[in-house]
Amino acid sequence: MTAGVQGGVGLRAPGWERWLAIGLALLVLLVLLVLPLALVFAEALSRGWAGVASALADPDAQSAIRLTLLVAAITVPVNTLGGLAAAWCIARFRFPGRGLLLTIIELPLTISPVISGLVWVLLFGRNGWFGPALGRADIQIVFALPGLVLATLFVTFPFVLRAILPLMQAQGSAEEQAAITLGAPAWRVFLHVTLPNIRFALLQGVLLCNARAMGEFGAVAVVSGRIRGLTNTMPLHIEATYNDYQAQAAFAVAALLALLALVTLAARAGLEWGTRRER
Amino acid sequence: MQRFVILLAALLALAPAPLAPAWAQDTLLNVSYDPTRELYRAVNDAFAKAYQAESGRRVAIRTSHGGSGAQARAVLDGLEADVVTLAVASDIDAIAAKGLLAKNWATRLPDDSTPFTSTIVLLVRAGNPKQVKDWPDLIRPGIAVITPNPKTSGGARWNYLAALAWAMRQPGATEASGEEFLRKLFANVPVLDTGARGATNTFVQRGMGDVLIAWENEAMLAQQELGPGKFDVVYPSLSIRAEPPVAVVDSVVDKRGSRAAAEAYLRFLYTKPAQEIAARNHYRPRDTEVAARHAAEFPAIPMVGITEFGGWDKAQAAHFADGGVFDRIFAKGR
Amino acid sequence: MTLAWVGLLVVLPLAALVARPWELGMHGVVASLTQPRVLAALRLSFGMALGAAALNLVLGGLVAWVLVRTRFPGRRLADALVDLPFALPTAVSGIALTTLYAPNGWLGGLAAPFGLSIAYARPGIFIALLFVGLPYMVRAIQPVLHDLPGDVEEAASTLGATHWQIVTRVILPAIAPAAVVGFAMAFARAVGEYGSVIFIAGNMPNRTEIAPLLIVIRLEQLDYAGAAALALAMLALSFLILAALNLLQRRLRRHLA
Numbered sequence: 001m002t003a004g005v006q007g008g009v010g011l012r013a014p015g016w017e018r019w020l021a022i023g024l025a026l027l028v029l030l031v032l033l034v035l036p037l038a039l040v041f042a043e044a045l046s047r048g049w050a051g052v053a054s055a056l057a058d059p060d061a062q063s064a065i066r067l068t069l070l071v072a073a074i075t076v077p078v079n080t081l082g083g084l085a086a087a088w089c090i091a092r093f094r095f096p097g098r099g100l101l102l103t104i105i106e107l108p109l110t111i112s113p114v115i116s117g118l119v120w121v122l123l124f125g126r127n128g129w130f131g132p133a134l135g136r137a138d139i140q141i142v143f144a145l146p147g148l149v150l151a152t153l154f155v156t157f158p159f160v161l162r163a164i165l166p167l168m169q170a171q172g173s174a175e176e177q178a179a180i181t182l183g184a185p186a187w188r189v190f191l192h193v194t195l196p197n198i199r200f201a202l203l204q205g206v207l208l209c210n211a212r213a214m215g216e217f218g219a220v221a222v223v224s225g226r227i228r229g230l231t232n233t234m235p236l237h238i239e240a241t242y243n244d245y246q247a248q249a250a251f252a253v254a255a256l257l258a259l260l261a262l263v264t265l266a267a268r269a270g271l272e273w274g275t276r277r278e279r
Numbered sequence: 280m281q282r283f284v285i286l287l288a289a290l291l292a293l294a295p296a297p298l299a300p301a302w303a304q305d306t307l308l309n310v311s312y313d314p315t316r317e318l319y320r321a322v323n324d325a326f327a328k329a330y331q332a333e334s335g336r337r338v339a340i341r342t343s344h345g346g347s348g349a350q351a352r353a354v355l356d357g358l359e360a361d362v363v364t365l366a367v368a369s370d371i372d373a374i375a376a377k378g379l380l381a382k383n384w385a386t387r388l389p390d391d392s393t394p395f396t397s398t399i400v401l402l403v404r405a406g407n408p409k410q411v412k413d414w415p416d417l418i419r420p421g422i423a424v425i426t427p428n429p430k431t432s433g434g435a436r437w438n439y440l441a442a443l444a445w446a447m448r449q450p451g452a453t454e455a456s457g458e459e460f461l462r463k464l465f466a467n468v469p470v471l472d473t474g475a476r477g478a479t480n481t482f483v484q485r486g487m488g489d490v491l492i493a494w495e496n497e498a499m500l501a502q503q504e505l506g507p508g509k510f511d512v513v514y515p516s517l518s519i520r521a522e523p524p525v526a527v528v529d530s531v532v533d534k535r536g537s538r539a540a541a542e543a544y545l546r547f548l549y550t551k552p553a554q555e556i557a558a559r560n561h562y563r564p565r566d567t568e569v570a571a572r573h574a575a576e577f578p579a580i581p582m583v584g585i586t587e588f589g590g591w592d593k594a595q596a597a598h599f600a601d602g603g604v605f606d607r608i609f610a611k612g613r
Numbered sequence: 614m615t616l617a618w619v620g621l622l623v624v625l626p627l628a629a630l631v632a633r634p635w636e637l638g639m640h641g642v643v644a645s646l647t648q649p650r651v652l653a654a655l656r657l658s659f660g661m662a663l664g665a666a667a668l669n670l671v672l673g674g675l676v677a678w679v680l681v682r683t684r685f686p687g688r689r690l691a692d693a694l695v696d697l698p699f700a701l702p703t704a705v706s707g708i709a710l711t712t713l714y715a716p717n718g719w720l721g722g723l724a725a726p727f728g729l730s731i732a733y734a735r736p737g738i739f740i741a742l743l744f745v746g747l748p749y750m751v752r753a754i755q756p757v758l759h760d761l762p763g764d765v766e767e768a769a770s771t772l773g774a775t776h777w778q779i780v781t782r783v784i785l786p787a788i789a790p791a792a793v794v795g796f797a798m799a800f801a802r803a804v805g806e807y808g809s810v811i812f813i814a815g816n817m818p819n820r821t822e823i824a825p826l827l828i829v830i831r832l833e834q835l836d837y838a839g840a841a842a843l844a845l846a847m848l849a850l851s852f853l854i855l856a857a858l859n860l861l862q863r864r865l866r867r868h869l870a
Contacts, residue, residue, distance in 0.1 A: 017776050018683060025679035026691065028672050032744050033697050035719065036709035043712070082618035089615045101615075104623055109798070110851050112805025112825045113703070115844040118832065119626035122633055122841065125356035127377075129629055135357075138534075143358040153622050208699065215702030217808035218825070222832075225358040226343045227308060235702040235808075240344065242708060243476040244316055245504045247484065254705040261700030269693040348833040355835065373835060428816065430830050470733045470815040473826070486717035487733060601648075601836065609818040610649055 040258050043251035055241075055249035056256065063229045064237035064253070070145070071233060072213040075152045080206050083160030088194070090161075091168035092176070108157040116154045117222025120147055143225030148233065151219040156209045163205025164198045171197055200271050207271075211264045215257060304337035305540040310360035312347040312433055312523065313476040314497045318560040319364070325556060326547045330540065338540050346474040347433030354379065354528065361532050361541040364525040366433025366475075369591035371526050384526040393522035394548035395562040398582055399441035401513040402482065402491040402498040409489045413515045414445040417490060418463035425488035426468060427478040429599050433523070434475035436599060438492040441519040443598075444583045448517060462608045483510070494521060495577075496561035520582040634842035645839045646846050650818050651827060658824040659850060661735070662804035665742035666750075669799045670792055672743070673750025678784070680751070681758045682766075699748045703808025710741055711812045733815035738823065741809045746799030753795030754788050761787050790865040797858040804851050 044052055055061060089095075090102055108116060122128050124141040134141060141147050175197070179189045195202075217235040224231045232240060234257050242250035311319060323340040330338050343350065343358070347366035351373050354360045365371055368385060375382050385392045403411050409422055417424050427435040439461065446452060446460035470487055472478040475497055482491040483505045491498070495512075502510050525545050532538040547553050554564040558573040570577075588594040598604045634642050645651070680692050698706060714721040714731040721731050731737050761784070769779050807825040815821040824847055831840035 021675060022679050022683055022685055025676045028676055028747075029691055029694055031720070032672075032740075032747060033694050035713055036706060036744070037694075037697060037701070039709050039713055039719070040705060078618075082615070082622075086615040086618065101619065104619060107623060107627070110801035110805070110848075110855060112807060112828070112844070112847060114807045114825045114828050115630065115805070115848070118828070118840065118844060119630050121356050122629040122837065123626055127356065127837070131357065140357070140359065142356060143353065150622070154626065157622060208696075211700035215700060215705075217702050217704040221808075222829075225310075225353050226345055227341050227358075228343065230341055235704045238702070238708075239704050243313070243344075243474075243480065245480075245501075250708070254702070254708070257702055257705060261697070261702075264700055265693045265696050268696070269689060273689075346833065349829075352833050352835055428830070431833050468817070469730075471817050471822075473811065473816065473829075481733075485711065485715040485732070487715070601834070601839075606648075606650070 037258060040251055040254050043248060044255035046251075047248050051248050052252040052255070055246075055252035058249070060229045060232065061237060061241075061249075061253055064232050064234045065256070067145075067148070067232070068214050068234040068257075071148050071152050072210055074149050075156055075213045076206060076210050078153060079156055079209055080160050080202075083158070083164065083205065084202070087161050087165045087168050088190070091165060092173050105158050105161055108154050113155060113216065113218030114222060116219035117151050119154070120150050120223050124150075142223045143227075143231060145231070147223035148220055148231065151223045152213050152216055155216050155219050156212045159209040159212065160202065160205035163208065164201045167198050167201045168194075203271055204268055207264045207268050211261050214260060304339055305537060307338060307340045307361045307537060307540055307544055308359060309340055309342045309362050309364055309544070310350050310354055310358060311342055311344055311364040312350060312366040313344055313474045314434065314479075314494055314500070315364065315523075316342070316344050317500065318496075318557060318562065321556045321560065322548065322553055325552055326544055329547060329550075329552070330543060334543075336540070338544075340544070346431045348431055359531050359535070360528050361535065361537050362525060362527050362545055364523065366521075366523050367436055367591060368522070368524045368585070369595040370433060371524055372591065374528070379531070380526055380529045385524060387527075388525070388545060389549060390565050391522065392524045392526055393565075394525060394545075395523075395554065395557040395564050397495045397521045397523070397562055398518045398580070399437050399492060399515075399521060400495045400498050400518065401515060402493055402501065403489065403511050403513055405509050405511060407511055407513065411490045411513060413513075414442055414517075417442070417467060417492075418460065419467075422467050422490065423469050423488040424464060424467045424490055424492065425470060425472075425478050425482040426492040427475050428471045428473055429605055431473040432475050432478075434494050434497070434521075435478075436594075437494070437519055437521040439598065439605070440585070440588060440594060441515070441517075441521075442492070444519055444587055445515065445517045447587075458604055458608065461604070465608055495563070499561040499576075514578055514580045517581050517583065519587075520584050522585065630841055630844060630848075634838050634845055637838045637842065641838070642842045645842050650822070651824075651843065653819040654822050654824040654827045655846070655850070657735075657738075657820075657822070658804055658847070659854075661738050661742055661823075662746075662800050662806075663854075665739055665746055665803050666796045666800040668739075669743060669746045669750040670796055673747055673795060673799070674754055674788070674792065676747070677751045677754040677758055681755060682763065695751045696748050698744050703745070703806070704812070706744060707741065707809035707812030710737070710744065710809060714740065714813065732813050733821070735821060737813040737815075738810055738821060741813050742803040742806060745806050745809060746803045749798035749802060750792070750795035753791050753798060757788050757791040758784075786869065790862045790869065793858055793862040793865060797855050797862075800858075801851055801855060805847070 086101070086105060090098055121142055123130055124134060124147065125131050126135060141150070175193050176189050179193050180186070215235060220233055221236060224233065224236055226232055226236060226240065228240065234253060238250045238254050238257070241253065309319060319342050323342070327338050327340065330336065347370045350363070351365060351370035354363060354374050355377055363371055363374065371384060374380060375384055401411060403409070411417065411422065416422065426438045429435040429439045442464055443457050443461060446457045449456070470481050472481055475494060478491060479493060479497055479501050481487045483501050498512050502512065525548060527538065527541045527545060532541045549565065551566060551569060554566040554569040558564045558569055563577050564570045564573065585591055585594065596603065637645060676695065680688065711732050712718050714737055716722065716725045716730065716732070718732070724731055731740065765783055766779050769783050774782070805825055810823055811826055814823060816826060824843065828840045828843050831843065
């Protein structure tokens with residue numbers, strides 16, 4: 001794949017059909033994507049910047065922001081390490097059940113977020129499998145930080161793996177084997193050979209994982225308990241303030257979250273650009 | 280790699296620690312239903328002051344709001360509520376059935392453990408353009424009625440029973456005619472939100488529907504917060520006395536050692552200052568003196584009690600359980 | 614380590630889900646899944662998700678083609694925007710879409726004079742599902758289109774092929790396997806979508822009540838087994854559909870090779 005392919009040839013056949021296609025595509029993007037986003041910002045700013053500032057300064061909002069960042073800070077590294085290890089196993093080794101493992105890892109993508117929350121309640125709720133044992137040990141999992149983390153882990157589970165697996169499979173293991181033959185220990189091979197090769201794909205996966213971790217609503221709603229200032233994450237706080245007749249404050253927090261998402265997307269686009277240039 | 284798993288386990292186990300407040304004070308968690316946000320925000324402040332003055336101890340109260348049924352489920356699943364303040368007694372009964380609090384919880388505080396009451400009213404757009412005056416107007420063709428889903432919302436169950444109470448008081452009414460009235464009523468409902476607050480937002484912010492069936496306090500709050508002069512409250516000829524109950528969750532307070540504060544909190548709800556706060560938040564106070572002061576805001580209308588339907592146990596089983604009347608309404612005629 | 618990660622985070626919770634419904638007994642599970650309201654919800658969720666994924670084939674394909682094959686000012690911005698539904702919290706998208714398409718919203722207001730309701734009706738659900746599925750489709754097709762040399766299209770055009778012929782004979786077969794993958798992802802995401810749909814759907818039983826909402830309702834009635842049964846049924850159904858799509862994708866790929 002070279003830049004020339006997509007740069008040059010396609011351009012030489014303009015004509016009204018091309019512009020119609022561009023127009024239609026932009027219309028799709030406008031109606032489906034841009035307008036909802038514009039609305040979030042318009043509503044957030046409906047009482048000016050002071051309204052935004054006071055909405056974000058609210059102690060419950062602050063606690064929601066902190067909690068969301070904390071949850072993301074735990075889930076993203078865990079799923080990154082897990083995803084790396086799993087991708088490495090699947091790309092480099094043949095073992096029975098490899099296909100099954102891949103299917104299982106992808107399962108969370110096809111599961112309703114509501115179910116993703118429900119499963120943890122079924123496990124760790126008072127009436128769940130481990131509920132009585134946890135109750136005796138006085139460990140709170142659902143309706144506390146661990147539950148939020150577990151639900152988010154489940155939802156963002158396959159993102160890193162999906163981002164790096166195709167690349168690792170395509171690249172093959174020749175370089176790694178060469179390094180091993182030369183006597184490098186496995187972890188050094190991983191650090192100096194494998195990792196640099198996949199770093200952009202990995203970063204993309206991490207960014208998407210992070211965006212989803214911060215924005216998850218359905219799964220988190222089931223396990224949060226919605227205690228204000230304690231277990232409300234940003235998406236839950238948005239819903240709560242919206243229901244408090246404070247639409248502007250809700251949209252202000254939503255705008256912040258959308259902004260975080262946009263930064264993520266921009267970082268991703270920048271990375272893609274970087275990758276392309278490097279090739 | 281194993282070390283990592285152990286680290287993860289340790290992290291998860293340690294995680295609750297930073298969530299606990301660092302300084303020594305009592306904390307209470309009040310798990311409540313949707314429209315009480317403004318009420319308990321005011322009550323909590325007042326109680327914290329009163330409690331400190333009385334006992335010298337600081338208390339911080341956290342609240343959680345959601346659909347009444349969802350909140351009861353969360354408590355059953357292990358949400359550590361010191362007190363529950365829900366929309367209907369059957370939701371607290373469900374918690375009691377699992378042994379988390381005494382079955383006779385309702386008798387432990389005055390007035391069946393309901394420190395204030397409300398009723399069900401109709402909220403219409405300013406000037407009442409569709410001339411909605413009473414329950415029979417809701418089944419007229421072309422009237423769009425907004426009410427939440429009785430399966431998920433406690434308030435919606437009161438709405439449903441208030442409408443049914445009217446239908447059952449009509450001459451020659453039978454169970455079949457009551458069911459038929461409800462069927463026609465719900466045929467006029469375009470949106471079934473999951474909670475009372477969602478329904479209010481749909482009606483008020485999204486401009487859906489001609490009439491909203493709502494708690495009296497919710498209707499008055501919506502009028503006050505979202506657009507004075509944009510809506511009118513219509514009192515139907517008959518409504519229901521809605522009694523949202525409160526209770527201490529025994530198993531939680533005994534484990535956490537918070538019984539004293541929790542009981543003080545609920546007893547505080549019956550005091551004059553709290554009753555005054557309730558009245559200002561449009562809940563009908565039990566205290567006669569406070570009630571007299573606010574009599575003008577709460578028109579006296581004929582109301583039936585939940586006893587009309589044989590108590591919550593029976594009403595819940597007959598109407599809202601799987602296969603009950605509400606399910607039948609939707610199974611038929613659509 | 615991989616096994617611990619997968620086992621603890623996915624297999625264990627799913628085991629809890631799979632084991633739960635059977636406390637109702639086989640009959641109970643069947644009875645709880647064959648209520649008309651459940652069937653209606655499943656039909657709605659799967660029908661809408663398949664429909665939205667199908668329309669996304671067209672819309673996503675168009676957007677992907679435009680992003681890869683054309684140059685216009687703001688293309689890079691448009692490219693980045695495609696991922697928005699993915700990054701935006703579902704509750705925010707739900708509230709935003711509802712505000713937009715409600716009868717008094719920016720777009721709903723345009724449709725209202727014609728007696729069309731979008732929010733609180735099936736079109737609203739459809740739009741929400743289109744919204745969440747679009748990035749999956751675009752991102753699935755884009756790389757393939759990117760790798761498909763532009764000169765093939767160019768050559769076909771030189772040989773006198775019409776644009777329509779180029780699209781159907783050259784582009785479509787090449788991107789078909791990727792499009793199937795995108796379709797599968799968009800479908801999988803849409804069928805379980807909760808946050809953005811409950812705000813915009815009317816949630817009326819039998820008409821606009823989606824299956825995930827019914828799971829929540831059952832949960833709130835403390836019917837854990839019933840909720841798990843429905844969850845399991847959804848999971849099994851989507852698994853079947855995804856397996857079929859996977860098979861189709863492999864066939865297409867073999868056909869292409």
